[in-house]
Amino acid sequence: MTAACMQAYDGLVQKNSFALPSYTTVGGKTIRDVRVGWESYGRLNQEKDNVILVPHYFSANSHAAGRYRQDDPVPGYWDSIIGPGKPLDTDRYCIISIDSLVNLNSRDGITITTGPSSIDPDTGKPYGLRFPVVTISDFVRIQKALLDSLGIKRLAAVAGVSMGALQSYEWAAAYPDRVKKVIAVNGTPSQRPFAICNLESWITPIKADANWNNGDYYGGPEPVKGVALALFNVIVAAQHPEGIANNFQYQWANPDQDPLAALENDFLVNQAFRAGGLARATTTTDANEMLYMTRANQLFVAGTSGSSVDPALKKIKAKTLVIQYRSDLLFPAGVARDQVNALQKNGTCAEFVEIDSGGGHLAGVTEIAKAGDTIRRFLMSPQ
Amino acid sequence: MTAACMQAYDGLVQKNSFALPSYTTVGGKTIRDVRVGWESYGRLNQEKDNVILVPHYFSANSHAAGRYRQDDPVPGYWDSIIGPGKPLDTDRYCIISIDSLVNLNSRDGITITTGPSSIDPDTGKPYGLRFPVVTISDFVRIQKALLDSLGIKRLAAVAGVSMGALQSYEWAAAYPDRVKKVIAVNGTPSQRPFAICNLESWITPIKADANWNNGDYYGGPEPVKGVALALFNVIVAAQHPEGIANNFQYQWANPDQDPLAALENDFLVNQAFRAGGLARATTTTDANEMLYMTRANQLFVAGTSGSSVDPALKKIKAKTLVIQYRSDLLFPAGVARDQVNALQKNGTCAEFVEIDSGGGHLAGVTEIAKAGDTIRRFLMSPQ
Numbered sequence: 001m002t003a004a005c006m007q008a009y010d011g012l013v014q015k016n017s018f019a020l021p022s023y024t025t026v027g028g029k030t031i032r033d034v035r036v037g038w039e040s041y042g043r044l045n046q047e048k049d050n051v052i053l054v055p056h057y058f059s060a061n062s063h064a065a066g067r068y069r070q071d072d073p074v075p076g077y078w079d080s081i082i083g084p085g086k087p088l089d090t091d092r093y094c095i096i097s098i099d100s101l102v103n104l105n106s107r108d109g110i111t112i113t114t115g116p117s118s119i120d121p122d123t124g125k126p127y128g129l130r131f132p133v134v135t136i137s138d139f140v141r142i143q144k145a146l147l148d149s150l151g152i153k154r155l156a157a158v159a160g161v162s163m164g165a166l167q168s169y170e171w172a173a174a175y176p177d178r179v180k181k182v183i184a185v186n187g188t189p190s191q192r193p194f195a196i197c198n199l200e201s202w203i204t205p206i207k208a209d210a211n212w213n214n215g216d217y218y219g220g221p222e223p224v225k226g227v228a229l230a231l232f233n234v235i236v237a238a239q240h241p242e243g244i245a246n247n248f249q250y251q252w253a254n255p256d257q258d259p260l261a262a263l264e265n266d267f268l269v270n271q272a273f274r275a276g277g278l279a280r281a282t283t284t285t286d287a288n289e290m291l292y293m294t295r296a297n298q299l300f301v302a303g304t305s306g307s308s309v310d311p312a313l314k315k316i317k318a319k320t321l322v323i324q325y326r327s328d329l330l331f332p333a334g335v336a337r338d339q340v341n342a343l344q345k346n347g348t349c350a351e352f353v354e355i356d357s358g359g360g361h362l363a364g365v366t367e368i369a370k371a372g373d374t375i376r377r378f379l380m381s382p383q
Numbered sequence: 384m385t386a387a388c389m390q391a392y393d394g395l396v397q398k399n400s401f402a403l404p405s406y407t408t409v410g411g412k413t414i415r416d417v418r419v420g421w422e423s424y425g426r427l428n429q430e431k432d433n434v435i436l437v438p439h440y441f442s443a444n445s446h447a448a449g450r451y452r453q454d455d456p457v458p459g460y461w462d463s464i465i466g467p468g469k470p471l472d473t474d475r476y477c478i479i480s481i482d483s484l485v486n487l488n489s490r491d492g493i494t495i496t497t498g499p500s501s502i503d504p505d506t507g508k509p510y511g512l513r514f515p516v517v518t519i520s521d522f523v524r525i526q527k528a529l530l531d532s533l534g535i536k537r538l539a540a541v542a543g544v545s546m547g548a549l550q551s552y553e554w555a556a557a558y559p560d561r562v563k564k565v566i567a568v569n570g571t572p573s574q575r576p577f578a579i580c581n582l583e584s585w586i587t588p589i590k591a592d593a594n595w596n597n598g599d600y601y602g603g604p605e606p607v608k609g610v611a612l613a614l615f616n617v618i619v620a621a622q623h624p625e626g627i628a629n630n631f632q633y634q635w636a637n638p639d640q641d642p643l644a645a646l647e648n649d650f651l652v653n654q655a656f657r658a659g660g661l662a663r664a665t666t667t668t669d670a671n672e673m674l675y676m677t678r679a680n681q682l683f684v685a686g687t688s689g690s691s692v693d694p695a696l697k698k699i700k701a702k703t704l705v706i707q708y709r710s711d712l713l714f715p716a717g718v719a720r721d722q723v724n725a726l727q728k729n730g731t732c733a734e735f736v737e738i739d740s741g742g743g744h745l746a747g748v749t750e751i752a753k754a755g756d757t758i759r760r761f762l763m764s765p766q
Contacts, residue, residue, distance in 0.1 A: 027643045109492045110660040193475060193631040193652040194624035199652045201584075201619040204612035208588035215646070229587035236584040241577035241718045248576040251592065251685075260410045260682055261511050263598070268682065291646060299643055301633070319615050329712050335624045 005044040005150065007092035009083065013039050013066035013076070017112050018098070018146045023178035026141075029132035032121050037099040037112030037144055041082055042063050042090030048152050052379075053143065054078065054097045054242030055160040057365070058293065059094060059104045059234055059280075060113040062097035068110070078161070080369040087375040098146060100139045102131075103293035108284045116215065116288035128288060129215035136163070136300045140170045144178075154248055157379060158318075159183035161364040166300050171317040178380035180317040183375060186328050188339045189302035189313055197299045198330070202237065203294050205229035206287050215288050223287045224278075230271075230290055240327035242358025243267065274347070280376025311347050320330050320350040321378040323371045325363040351378070388427040388533065392466065392473035393766035396422050396449035396459070397430050400495050401481070401529045407624040409524075412515035415504050419525055420495030424448050424465055425473030431535050435471055435524065435762075437461065437480045438543040438550035440748070441676065442487045442617055442663075444494040445480035447732040451493070461544070463752040476539060481529060483522045485514075485675035491667045499598070500672035510669060512598035519546070519683045523553045527561075540762060541701075544747040545713070548684050555701040556686025563766050566704075566758060569711050569747035572685035572696055579681045581713070585620065586677050588612035589670050598671050606670045607661075612621040613673055614660030615653075623710035625741025627652070696729050703733040704761040706754045708746040734761070 020034040039062045044051065054064045057077075065082035067075050076097075082088045088095055099105075103113035116131035147155075158168040158179055165187025172179045173189070205213050209226030217223060252259060253271035301313050322340050324333040333354055343350040354373050357363040363370075419651050422445045427434065440460075448465035450458050457481075460664075465471045471478055482488075486496035499514035539560055541551040548570025555562045556572070587720045589595050592609030600606060635636050635642060636654035705723050707716040710725040716737055726733040740746040746753075 027641075133643055133644065133646055191624050192633050194622060194627045194652065196650045197622065197627070197652045197656055198621045201616045204588040204616055205591035208591040208606075208609045208612050210593050212563075223591075229591050232580075233584045233587055236580045238575060239580065241574050241715065244577045244580070245575075250575050256411075259678065260516055263516055263678060267576065267579045269580045273580055295642065295646060327715070327717075329715070332624065332710070332712070334710075351399045356724065 005094055006038050006187055007067070008040045008043055011066050011083065012070070013041060013063075013068060015039060015062070015110055015112065016028070018149065020142070020145055023142065025132050026137045028132055028137050031114065031132060034101070034113065034114045034142065035112055036101065036146070037110075038146060038181070039064065039066075039097050041095040042051070042093050044094040044150070044152070046154070048150070049137045049154055049156065050093050051147070051152050051155050052095050052159055053147070053155050053373070054082070054095055055139070055143065055158065056097060056100065057160070057162040057164050058297065059231070060104055061105045062099045063110070064097040065095065077365050079366055081372050081375060085371040087379070089161065096147070098143050100293070101134050101142065102289045102296065104285045104290055104293055106286050106289055115286070116292055117218070117286040126218040126321040128218060131288070131292065133295055133299075134292065135144050135296050136166055136170050137174065139296070140167055140174060144175065155180065156177050157181040157183060159375070160186075160187070161185040161368065162187050162361065163297060166297070168303070169302035169316070170300070171350070172316040172320070173313065176315050176317040181378065182316075182318045182320045183323065183378065185323045185330050185368065185371065186325055186361055188238045188331055188336050190300065191300065191331060191335065192298070195300070198237075198355055199294045199298050202233040203230050203291055205233070208292060215291070224281050227285055227287045227290060228274065228278040228281035231280050231285060232274050235273045235276055237330055238356055238360055238362035240329055240360030241358050242327060243363065248272070259361065313343055313348070316343065316348050319381070319383055321374070322350060322352045323355060323364075323374065325355045325357045325359065325361070325367070327358050327363065328361045330361040388423050388477055390426060390460060392449070393423045394466065395425060395453070396446075396451060398422060398445070398495065401532065403525070403528055406525065408515050410516055410520050414515060417484070417497045417525065418495055419484065419497065419529070420493075421445050421529060422447065422449075425476050427477040427533070427535070428470050431533070432537055432539065433476050434530070434535050434538050435476045435478050435540045435542055436530070436554070437465070437471070437478055437540050438526065438541065438547045439480060439483065440543070440545035441680065442614070444486055445482045446493070447480040448478065461751055464755050464758060466528065466562040470755040470762070471542065479530070481526045483676070484517050484525065485581060485672045485679065487668045487673055487676055489672055494704040498669070499675055500601070509601040511601060514671070514675065516678055516682075517675065518679050519549055519553050520557065522679070523550055523760055527558065528599060536561065538562050540564040540566060540643065540689045542758070543570070544568040544569075544645045544751065545570050545744065546625065546680060549685070552685035553683070554579050554697070555620050555699040555703070556696065559698050559700040562600070564762065565699070565701045565703040566706065566761065567703065568706045568751065569708055569714050569744055571714055571719050573683065574714060574718065575681075575684065578683070581620075582677045582681050586613050586674055587618040588616070589673065595670055597709065598674070600670070607664050609665035610668055610670045610673060611657065611661040612664050615657050618656045618659055619744035620713055621743055623712055623741055623743030624743050625710060626743050626746065629741070631655070642754050662695050696726055696731070699726065699729070701731075702764070702766055703731055704757070705735045705755065706738060706747075707735065708738045708740045708744070708750070710746065711744045713744040720730050
């Protein structure tokens with residue numbers, strides 16, 4: 001037990017580390033010396049039954065709430081709903097979040113993860129493409145190992161947005177007796193084969209960058225351009241025409257350089273998003289890790305560990321709240337609603353709530369407070 | 384007048400060529416020796432007032448209907464609604480379609496277009512990035528020049544899907560007295576700034592391909608990988624989870640190579656779409672032309688020729704039918720509906736029809752027959 005889980009939450013957080021000497025993946029490969037980071041907000045009760053697990057989204061890490069230092073410019077991504085008196089109430093619950101494997105922030109100096117850029121103990125060099133393919137099931141199994149080590153047997157809830165929603169479904173399907181409630185925001189139990197090609201389109205610039213060199217670039221020139229543009233694609237995919245029009249009008253990147261005058265001239269929105277991608281490509285994100293994270297999501301079907309069978313939705317016992325933002329173009333609301341109907345047919349107690357927003361997929365992060373009352377009511381409801 | 388416009392339509396079509404010795408772009412640059420191809424289906428009447436113009440979509444050319452030879456495997460893309468007795472009735476109307484500038488099919492041996500891969504008469508070499516940026520307004524101005532040369536003063540209708548819809552709006556806004564009716568399928572008068580970054584994400588693999596070399600690759604190694612992956616992105620962007628699930632289940636590219644076993648192994652849907660992109664990249668599409676076509680669409684606001692002012696929707700007099708497929712993720716139906724409301728507020732007679740389909744943006748091509756009765760009724764209605 002670390003000190004983190006024993007203290008009342010005051011908004012200051014720390015990254016903890018969890019290590020497994022050896023882990024065997026869903027695909028049957030063994031990884032030695034697996035390490036992931038984790039954070040917690042709120043105090044674990046004596047019964048250890050007040051934990052809400054918050055798995056993170058595709059490009060995030062376990063920094064879901066709070067600040068490492070008082071003067072951090074921004075808090076964790078769901079800070080608006082995690083804290084004392086907030087919907088995920090740290091006076092009542094102990095919120096835990098865990099860095100994924102193959103995390104997109106492996107180079108930020110804070111995230112703790114294991115992936116293709118990690119040093120292979122057998123060779124003393126980065127794994128590269130020798131790192132085994134991992135799945136969202138693997139992320140969840142590592143999470144379970146950590147919770148086991150803390151003596152936490154049953155979760156009050158698992159709540160996540162986007163890939164965090166996928167992991168929430170995976171928890172409920174893989175460990176139906178260990179999850180009381182699921183809150184899935186902007187995600188579904190499966191969206192293959194759409195997810196397969198849609199995710200693949202994000203990483204096309206990495207595949208087109210000769211420096212990627214089939215994953216063998218450590219110690220040489222790295223595919224920074226490809227990674228930057230892939231991250232640009234991730235940013236764009238989370239937008240919607242309404243929300244983006246509020247943030248960017250028709251503006252040029254440089255007031256003197258009309259995009260009508262020359263192909264080299266650009267628009268402000270592209271420049272801004274590209275700068276966001278480039279900043280992360282140079283300081284945070286490894287190309288191979290982005291490809292492995294993409295593959296983990298492509299393989300996802302809740303409860304079936306990446307196999308080819310249909311979603312094992314019938315296993316889900318947890319009371320389920322599905323929150324879908326109207327303008328999400330990655331997980332369209334209509335598709336999510338159909339999948340809730342399928343859950344209900346299987347006997348799962350599932351509720352579908354659509355939130356009105358023009359903010360696109362990203363609104364599940366930036367506008368999560370809009371769902372605050374719904375989440376609070378759901379957590380208070382009988383199981 | 385070519386023979387094409389004088390004959391009853393029998394399903395066999397030919398490509399015609401139109402040349403302008405000199406053309407000055409919206410951006411104020413002059414292009415010498417502009418050539419575009421065009422096709423027609425049906426007979427021009429004596430009054431020359433029975434023309435329906437069908438501008439084409441982003442990756443298409445003017446082959447909207449019919450076959451060049453009886454044994455062509457597939458006809459033009461809207462063949463299901465263009466022909467004798469069909470909604471765009473060739474017994475009544477003369478349908479005309481015109482290849483765009485900077486067309487994505489410049490190398491297919493059929494399309495006639497002028498763009499950065501064309502030979503600059505001043506240098507005897509391909510223009511490359513010296514080719515002026517052109518806009519959708521330029522596409523429309525060239526179309527008008529061709530129609531003027533045929534003595535066609537007023538269009539019974541302009542009808543198009545996707546970029547074809549954008550051009551239809553542009554016609555109605557730029558030449559309000561020359562367009563009686565507009566049929567806009569899966570498109571809007573403007574979707575900036577979303578369109579700007581969304582279109583940019585398609586071409587990220589070209590920008591990441593070192594062979595692109597800032598557009599200077601003619602005579603050297605070409606960015607075939609980047610173009611193939613960019614075309615993959617275009618294919619993916621036109622999908623929706625429902626429709627794609629009907630066409631592709633969870634299948635591997637190679638039954639012996641589980642994508643869970645190695646990162647190199649892939650899924651069937653990716654392989655199929657990538658093969659589609661690669662085929663066109665090697666035989667049809669020039670990288671710079673794809674970038675210029677992207678820019679033309681990014682600059683689009685109906686009636687304002689790429690400037691920064693708001694859409695000049697008030698200029699539109701044409702009776703307007705907006706058809707939007709429910710599952711379109713590029714032009715979400717709700718956004719299109721809002722823009723129809725804006726048209727109506729301006730006094731335009733505009734009707735919004737949503738077609739139920741899970742086929743995504745692409746359904747405006749593959750399932751256009753579903754809108755057939757609506758189109759027929761609209762064309763028969765009084766102006």
